[in-house]
Amino acid sequence: MAFGMLPITTVLHKSHSDRDYINDLTLDSCGDCGFVFIRHPVLPSELYDEYHWMSSANPAPHFIPLRDELIK
Numbered sequence: 001m002a003f004g005m006l007p008i009t010t011v012l013h014k015s016h017s018d019r020d021y022i023n024d025l026t027l028d029s030c031g032d033c034g035f036v037f038i039r040h041p042v043l044p045s046e047l048y049d050e051y052h053w054m055s056s057a058n059p060a061p062h063f064i065p066l067r068d069e070l071i072k
C-alpha cells in the first residue's frame with residue numbers, strides 16, 4: 001500500500017526557511033508472518049538528531065515517594 005511521499009509530522013522547524021524531510025510511506029508485509037512494515041524507513045538522523053528526551057528507564061524523582069506511598 002503506497003501513501004506517497006510525506007513529511008515527518010513530529011519535526012518542528014527552527015525557522016520558516018527550513019524544509020520538510022520527505023519520506024516514501026509505502027507499507028509492505030512479510031509473506032511468512034504478515035508483519036506490516038514501512039518499506040523505506042525514515043533515517044534515524046532525521047528522527048533523533050534533536051531528540052532531547054530522558055529515557056523512561058530511570059523513574060522521575062517524584063515517582064519514588066509516590067511508589068512508596070502506594071506500596072504501604
